[in-house]
Amino acid sequence: MPKRINATKRLEKDFAVIELCRRRGVRRVSFSARPGRRVRMTFPVRMSMAECERVALEIEPKLRKAVDMVERETDSHIRVSGFDDRREALKAAEYLRKRTAELAERHRFTYSRIFIRNQRSRWGSCSSAGNINLNIRLAKLPVELSDYVILHELVHTIEPNHGPKFHELLASVYKDSPRLRAELRGYIPV
């Protein structure tokens, strides 16, 4: 067997850059997520790089979660919380319902029902039954971004998946959607 030495390899993933470090004196596999979507994984030197990569692949969901958590903690994001005041919340929900109806009418989309939810994870979703769910925190975003999310969900009433047809249709109702998508990533519901 060849003598194993310290070695490092970078894996470029869609959610992070993972640094695989094989180190002498390391006894077990460990990892830490760092700001800027970086992960450092440390392995015992006896493992081959191929084995290290396989382990990284196996625990990818875990890595992804850790990266997202660090991203939430760094202040490059604007954190958007829910409403403390019930009246404000009702006003926000009312606004989102009205705005969705307006945008649907303008662009000839139809949806079954609309639910305004108070949630931490996502901005919106659309069910196969054509129901639209919107996060109430959208009302705190710049209008162009909340419009973008609403239109995104309205397009899902026609195209359930994010395929080329979906993006084509979204671009036809909202010109600048790649820029808005990037901008939206700067805000996180907490």
Ligand SMILES: [Zn+2]
């Ligand atoms: Zn979508």
